[in-house]
Amino acid sequence: MLTERQILVLVVIIDEFIQTAQPIGSRAIAKKAEITFSPATIRNEMADLEELGYIEKTHTSSGRVPSEKGYRFYVDHLMSPFRLSKQDMLTIQQTFQKEMIEFELLVQKSARVLSDITNYTSIILGPEVFETTLKQIQIISLSDHTAVAILVTSTGHVEHRHFNVPPTMQTSDLEKLINILNDRLVGVPIVQLQQKLYGEVSQLLQRYSSDFQTTYSFLKDALLDKQPVKLYMDGKTNIMLQPEFNDIHKIQSLYTVMEKEDKMANILRTSGKGIKVSIGQENELDEMQDCSLITATYTLGGEKQLGTIALLGPTRMEYSKVVTLLNILSQRLTDTFHSWR
Amino acid sequence: MLTERQILVLVVIIDEFIQTAQPIGSRAIAKKAEITFSPATIRNEMADLEELGYIEKTHTSSGRVPSEKGYRFYVDHLMSPFRLSKQDMLTIQQTFQKEMIEFELLVQKSARVLSDITNYTSIILGPEVFETTLKQIQIISLSDHTAVAILVTSTGHVEHRHFNVPPTMQTSDLEKLINILNDRLVGVPIVQLQQKLYGEVSQLLQRYSSDFQTTYSFLKDALLDKQPVKLYMDGKTNIMLQPEFNDIHKIQSLYTVMEKEDKMANILRTSGKGIKVSIGQENELDEMQDCSLITATYTLGGEKQLGTIALLGPTRMEYSKVVTLLNILSQRLTDTFHSWR
DNA sequence: ATTTAGCACTCAAGATCCCAGAGTGCTAAC
DNA sequence: GTTAGCACTCTGGGATCTTGAGTGCTAAAT
Incomplete structure (x- = not known):
């Protein structure tokens, strides 16, 4: 051609x-x-x-x-492959070499590294809960009418949810409840929690709890409410350094849309496997038509997709550098998660 | 004059x-x-x-x-007292009327209300841990070398911390450890945790744990690491709507400093009791010299200062409206926290 | 048949100038 | 003490000019 x-x-x-x-x-x-x-x-x-x-x-x-x-x-x-500077490689090394046990921290640091090296805005979608199972449920009552439920998953993720305790419920009831839940739900994949809850557990509860209806409804609220997928961003101000964004209104609309975490999360989630580049108008959001978004997924052992890392910059982006960098980082994350199992 | x-x-x-x-x-x-x-x-x-x-x-x-x-x-x-519109009063009502059990949510909603009503940027410093005591400690092992410690305070705040388990430590040791900790530390004010840990608990541990030194050090890390005071912001993009901020560089430097949570938290924390207004150059940060920051504290029963709510806008600010609004909101927060005891 | 030099043409961006409008300070009258 | 009147000042927007970078086309050179 x-x-x-x-x-x-x-x-x-x-x-x-x-x-x-x-x-x-x-x-x-x-x-x-x-x-x-x-x-x-x-x-x-x-x-x-x-x-x-x-x-x-x-x-x-x-x-x-x-x-x-x-x-x-x-x-x-x-695109010709990009050679990262020694300095940049070192920064990445250091981020991953430390004995790191909390993925939240690791992901945050990764976001920082991405935005620092590129001067673009980094966005990371935290690991999905596929494969993770429930490790333990704990309910701790705070007063006679409030309590907090704590869920720990096999990956070490901790979720807590406050709820009102029905006035008819005694402390002993709560203890029974915890036992039932731990008995029946520990080891169950998070994605199946709802189903289990509707099934066998609801029957058991009906036997033990004096008023099944309230117990059941607060349980549902507490356990299944929001999805725990988190979005991490770093270097948001970097975009303002780009000469093509010297217009306040562009920045304003871009920032406004970036604050809508659900929208951003959805874009990353549906980005598909491997490296994907969306240039300008290819982006679905109007506010991002002057931007390019490059996404890469990290996986569990090369198969199950866990999450997505991405960089957002102007269409005039250092594609080569960014692609190389995202490749390295996503591989690192994949490796790290793999080693944690 | x-x-x-x-x-x-x-x-x-x-x-x-x-x-x-x-x-x-x-x-x-x-x-x-x-x-x-x-x-x-x-x-x-x-x-x-x-x-x-x-x-x-x-x-x-x-x-x-x-x-x-x-x-x-x-x-x-x-300044003449400002009359909030019916609509605004209603919004506030609705925010606080719902049976609300999680302060995190409440504080987030308050931040949203503040920025929505004023079109400025709201900043809220979450409640300090004065007065709150330890409700329970839970340690859940995730694998043979990692575990997660979960602390619940009397206010229902949940903190979790991952740590490496020393290889010499058995599951049975962990259980003993939990028992000791719960025995000795439950009910202790958070601020005294460190002291207690240094004192009696360390002695007890010495007796039970085979290698006291490692246990003790990871405990300290897990329990006392970062301070749990959180900063909530909302309406960050509002500032760009103000005509005095049509200069990218001003915005850039302001945003950069706003991202430094520790700095911001510190400013709010040291703002003193009641309503405080800092106009332009009165602000300690150079980046905020075109801004005014108005802070108000919320307390526990009118005495102990719990946290701070604030609004950041241009020096050309609707002082009267903002002061009225912060008064109302801080009072509401004070009341709500009081009612939770 | 390519490639290149030469040249006329175009456009953006900056400089300069002009003008209208809004506002001030001063003076003198009320 | 207050106000009307007037000369003066400065900004902002528009019009005009100039410069420089860059193009497209044609004709000559390779």
Whole structure:
């Protein structure tokens, strides 16, 4: 489709634009070491590239700028592997070398590393609860009418939920309840909790509890209420450093949408396996049409998808660096989770 | 010091500027219903007010703008009590009327209400642990070398901490340990935990645990590591709506400092009892010199200070409304916490 | 048949100037 | 003490000009 020389020109334009954020002219291209032909020739090639939709002009007599199609082609076919600096590699090493036992902390640190190295905004979707089972339930009464239920999963995740204790319920009832629950629910995968609760446990409860209805309803509330998938972000202010975001309104709308955690989580969750790049208009959210979002998944032993890590930046993004970095980090996370089993 | 008429003019200028963010001229002031004298007279008064430092010009022939000294005087002496709209009062009602059992949720909702009603950024410092005692400790082992410790306080706050179990430690040791801890530490005020741990408990442990040193060190890590005071913010993007923040760099530096939770928490924590207003340069952080921060404390039964709620906006802030609102909300929080005991 | 030099043309961005409007300070009259 | 009148000042927006970077096209060179 494209000639070798056209590709060469395209790569120079994209690489240069990613660095400078300025339109590139034929003269500037000709000065590059790898270019052996004259500005006039380059102008001809650029005219072709523009006709094919890979580059654009910002006005009739300006230099050229990559189009989204151009970036897409670059990402799919032209990107050269990026070599991270020694310093960056070291930072990653250090993040993962420490004996780390809490995934929450690990994920937070990963987010920090991503945003620090790239100067973009990092977003991480915490591990899903597939495969995790219930380790223990504990109910601790705080007063005569309130108590807190604590769930611990096999991965060490702790959830707690406060609830009102029905006035008819005695302390002894609570203890019975805990016993029943632990008896029946420990070892059950989290995703099956609801089903179990509806099934055998509800029957058992009916026998023991004086008023089954209230007990059952508060249990449901306490155990199944919100989903525990968490979203971690870091480097939110980095976006403001990018020259294409010197417009307050762009920033404002972008920040507003970033605060909607459920929306963001959903985007990451449905991003599919491996590395995915969404450039500009390819993003489903209108507010992100000047951005690119690159996502990578981390898994459990290479199979079950656990969560997603992502970087959000302008469409003029250092794709090569970001993809390399996300590859490394997602692999690290995968390894770490694997080693924890 | 100031004549009645000067004060009248000052109030009109401040009230008007707070609404419009535009400098106010003598003609505009004269048009106000409460003004019975001519623009020329007003100009004379304004010249005096400027000389005294209460108002400023943006350039030689512009209208006047309140100075920080002007705001300070307004806040200290001139503010008229604000009547919240029915709608706003209703919103507050609804937030607090629901049977609410988790303070975390309550505080989050309060933050939301504050930012929604004012269009400023709300910041809330969660309740300190004064007075709260340890309700229960639970240790749940996850694998043969990791476990999670769960602390529940009398207020229902749940903390968990993961740690490595020393390889020499058996499951039976862990159980003994839990018993000892619960025996000795339940009911102890959180602030005294460390002391107790150093004292009697350490002696007991020495008797039971085969290797006291490791046990003791991981315990200390698990129980006393980070302070559990949390910071809740809402409406961060609101600041961008203010015309004085149309400069990316201002926003950038402000956001960057807002992300430093420890700094922010510290400012709120040391803000002192009752309502405090910090105007512009009065703020200790350079990044907040174009802002005003208004803080209010909530207490336990009117005595012990529990936490702080605050609103951050431009110096051109609706002081009257904000002060009224913070008064109401802090009182509500105080009442609610009181009723929970 | 490519490639390149040359040249006319275009456009953005910055500088300069102009003008209207809003507002002030001062003076003199009320 | 208050107000009307007036000259003066400064901002902001628009119009105009200039410069420089860059293009597209044509014709010559390879």
